[in-house]
Amino acid sequence: MLCDREVTGIDQRGSGAVVVTASGDRFTADDVVLAGGVWGPSLAELTGLELPLFPVAHPYVYGSPAATWSPGPFVRWPEHHVYSRIHDDQLGIGTYDHHPVPVGQRELAAGAGLAWSEDLDPVIDAAQRLLRPEARFAPEHRINGVFAMTPDNLPFLGRHPEIESVWIAQAIWVTHAAGAARTLADAMLDRSDLPHELHLTRFAESDTATLRESALRLYRDIYANDAA
Numbered sequence: 001m002l003c004d005r006e007v008t009g010i011d012q013r014g015s016g017a018v019v020v021t022a023s024g025d026r027f028t029a030d031d032v033v034l035a036g037g038v039w040g041p042s043l044a045e046l047t048g049l050e051l052p053l054f055p056v057a058h059p060y061v062y063g064s065p066a067a068t069w070s071p072g073p074f075v076r077w078p079e080h081h082v083y084s085r086i087h088d089d090q091l092g093i094g095t096y097d098h099h100p101v102p103v104g105q106r107e108l109a110a111g112a113g114l115a116w117s118e119d120l121d122p123v124i125d126a127a128q129r130l131l132r133p134e135a136r137f138a139p140e141h142r143i144n145g146v147f148a149m150t151p152d153n154l155p156f157l158g159r160h161p162e163i164e165s166v167w168i169a170q171a172i173w174v175t176h177a178a179g180a181a182r183t184l185a186d187a188m189l190d191r192s193d194l195p196h197e198l199h200l201t202r203f204a205e206s207d208t209a210t211l212r213e214s215a216l217r218l219y220r221d222i223y224a225n226d227a228a
């Protein structure tokens, strides 16, 4: 594993691919998997692919350590688009109950942790009102994180439509990660087919503006399936 090497080029070479880094290294591989998280669109662009993945900002805060908390379940209020959980002895809360805030690739140049915006304080305050009064807390850490939305809330998992040796594993949440990795590995080893629902050509007929609108609309309804 190599860290801190920015991939700046991916070119087909015979039945494989050559990956080029900003420091000038060149690596030849039989297969390349694009798994660039919220930077996925930039990575895909290196292969001539427009990836309809739309990064959005997401507020999550947690309080100072308190002996009150012991490990417990991850709690969701789907009808309020809010969730809460305990990290060791700290309580955290996150909310989708606000206008979606799209984040451009240029804004991600310095990383995926954006500066906290005061506009998010009332959103977090509203979420905290779902907690019992004695559980509400003054946030010690405020995270304006960024994650990837897609037009149907499903990941992209599949072969690049034009370069056979390049595969896509994007918009994979932690909750999807193990299953997505196994499914992709099986497909790469010809052990099974990939689910067509996750193939990125599923949006080939739609224009970017429509796809972006769908993805942003789904942000607030991230738990729609849970609520159904």
Ligand SMILES: Cc1cc2nc3c(=O)[nH]c(=O)nc-3n(C[C@H](O)[C@H](O)[C@H](O)COP(=O)(O)OP(=O)(O)OC[C@H]3O[C@@H](n4cnc5c(N)ncnc54)[C@H](O)[C@@H]3O)c2cc1C
Pocket (backbone or CB within 6 Å): 005, 006, 007, 008, 035, 036, 037, 038, 039, 040, 043, 058, 059, 060, 094, 143, 145, 146, 147, 148, 169, 170, 171, 172, 173, 174, 175, 176
């Ligand atoms: C506040 C917040 C709360 C979340 N809560 C949950 C949750 O409760 N449950 C859940 O399942 N998910 C949650 N998520 C989403 C989850 O964190 C992400 O979906 C997941 O971490 C994405 O993993 P990844 O490996 O695809 O991308 P990343 O972990 O972002 O990894 C992508 C990597 O690719 C590298 N990269 C990109 N471009 C290049 C390049 N050109 N060259 C070299 N390297 C490159 C990046 O540096 C990075 O290391 C949350 C996200 C946020 C922000």
